[in-house]
Amino acid sequence: MVQPLTSFVRTVLLFIIxxxxxxxxxxxxxxxxxxxxxxxxxxRYLLGxxxxxxxxxxxxxxxxxxxxxxxxxxxxxxxxxxxxxxxFRRVSGLSIYGGTLDGRGKGLWDCKAxxxxxxxGATEAGVQNVTVKTVxxxxxxxxxxxxxxxxPSNGFVRGVLFQHATMIxxxxxxIIEQNYCPDNTNCPNQVSGVKISDVMYQDIHGSSATQVAxxxxxxxxxxxxxxxxxxxxxxxxxxxxxxxxxNARGSASGxxxxxxxx
Numbered sequence: 001m002v003q004p005l006t007s008f009v010r011t012v013l014l015f016i017i018x019x020x021x022x023x024x025x026x027x028x029x030x031x032x033x034x035x036x037x038x039x040x041x042x043x044r045y046l047l048g049x050x051x052x053x054x055x056x057x058x059x060x061x062x063x064x065x066x067x068x069x070x071x072x073x074x075x076x077x078x079x080x081x082x083x084x085x086x087x088f089r090r091v092s093g094l095s096i097y098g099g100t101l102d103g104r105g106k107g108l109w110d111c112k113a114x115x116x117x118x119x120x121g122a123t124e125a126g127v128q129n130v131t132v133k134t135v136x137x138x139x140x141x142x143x144x145x146x147x148x149x150x151x152p153s154n155g156f157v158r159g160v161l162f163q164h165a166t167m168i169x170x171x172x173x174x175i176i177e178q179n180y181c182p183d184n185t186n187c188p189n190q191v192s193g194v195k196i197s198d199v200m201y202q203d204i205h206g207s208s209a210t211q212v213a214x215x216x217x218x219x220x221x222x223x224x225x226x227x228x229x230x231x232x233x234x235x236x237x238x239x240x241x242x243x244x245x246x247n248a249r250g251s252a253s254g255x256x257x258x259x260x261x262x
Contacts (some may be wrong), residue, residue, distance in 0.1 A: 035061040040099060043068045044101035049082050054091035055148040062091065066099020076107040091187050095136075126156035126194070133163040138205075143173040144204065146196060147180045148219075160199045167213075169204030174201055175215045176224060177250070198226045205233040213258055214243035223247035232256045 036059060041140075047070045060223035070086075072079055079085050085103055087092060113231070137143045144162040165174040176196060181187040196218060213234040218224035227250030234241050234257060243262035 006091070009213045012243050014036065021177050026238040034100070035059060035063070036226050037065065040064075040066040040070065041203045043104075044071050045069070046071050046073070046186060047086070048073060049079065050090060051087040051089060053089050055089075057091065060093030062094045064094070064099070065097045069100040070104075072103040074104060076104060084166070097138075127160075128156070129159045130136065131163065133161070133167070134162075134227065136168065136171070137170045138168040139170070139209075141171045142175060143167050143170045144201065145172065145175045145177065146199065147175075147177040148192045148194040150179045150181045150187045150190045150192050152190070154256050155194045157194060157196045158198045162200065162204060163202045165204045165206075165216040167204070167208065169232060171209045171211045172215060173206065173208050173213050174204060174232070175213070175217075176227075177217050178219045178224075179217055194219065195222045195229075196224040199224070200228040200230065201232055202228075202230045203232075205231075206235075207238075208234050208236045208241050211236045212244050213241035214261070216243075216245045217246035218245075220246040220247055223249055225249050227262055228252070229256050229260050229262065231255050234258060 045068055073086055086101075094105060132144060144165055145156060146160070148157070151236040162174075176199070178192040178194065178196070180192075181190075213228075213236060214232070216227065224247065228250055229250070229252040230251075233255055236242075241258040243258045243261040248262055250260075250262040252262060
């Protein structure tokens with residue numbers, strides 16, 4: 001059962017209530033001088049488009065702990081037309097722990113396949129010019145990850161920069177996964193048509209929870225191109241880790257551990 005979301009915010013953060021029938025945008029102005037936290041308990045909670053704005057916040061210790069699941073609107077057009085779901089703007093020192101985000105994207109992907117009744121921009125070909133920087137992953141399944149469905153597509157991913165990331169006991173610190181096929185439904189034995197190129201990993205360091213810390217599993221039909229590793233240092237149990245590549249092309253520079261398989 002999906003419940004309306006009640007986020008309890010200690011100190012002077014706002015108290016947010018989004019009712020099931022009201023999927024309006026919530027603007028959270030983080031105006032605080034002391035450590036603050038938001039806690040989402042176990043359960044499934046409906047959340048519309050939300051923006052956390054820390055323009056006037058001097059606090060560098062903000063924690064969001066999620067034990068439950070945040071669920072997007074049932075009508076995918078609400079978020080599809082908005083272009084985003086949850087935004088953090090001008091917030092420093094933010095830590096997010098646990099939980100699941102369920103954007104209910106299946107309807108949107110079905111729409112993209114059929115091209116019918118799609119929100120504005122939903123049928124565009126791909127994703128480009130994305131930067132993820134200055135982030136720490138602790139005990140997560142994945143670190144910096146790109147995944148695509150193992151299905152025909154005319155899409156692309158290009159111009160992506162992962163920079164200044166710390167991994168602490170992460171199962172897959174660096175991974176490109178183009179054989180993604182959840183539950184082996186509607187895509188077994190197929191290959192991804194998404195073209196991935198111009199992806200840089202710079203200053204990625206820390207520890208892997210598995211021996212293979214770098215995994216590039218790219219499409220047989222459209223191999224990954226121009227993948228760059230620069231100053232990457234990942235270990236496994238204080239020992240050298242491994243890397244593995246399939247259908248991936250690129251280069252490495254600076255100190256790169258594990259040794260590049262590109």
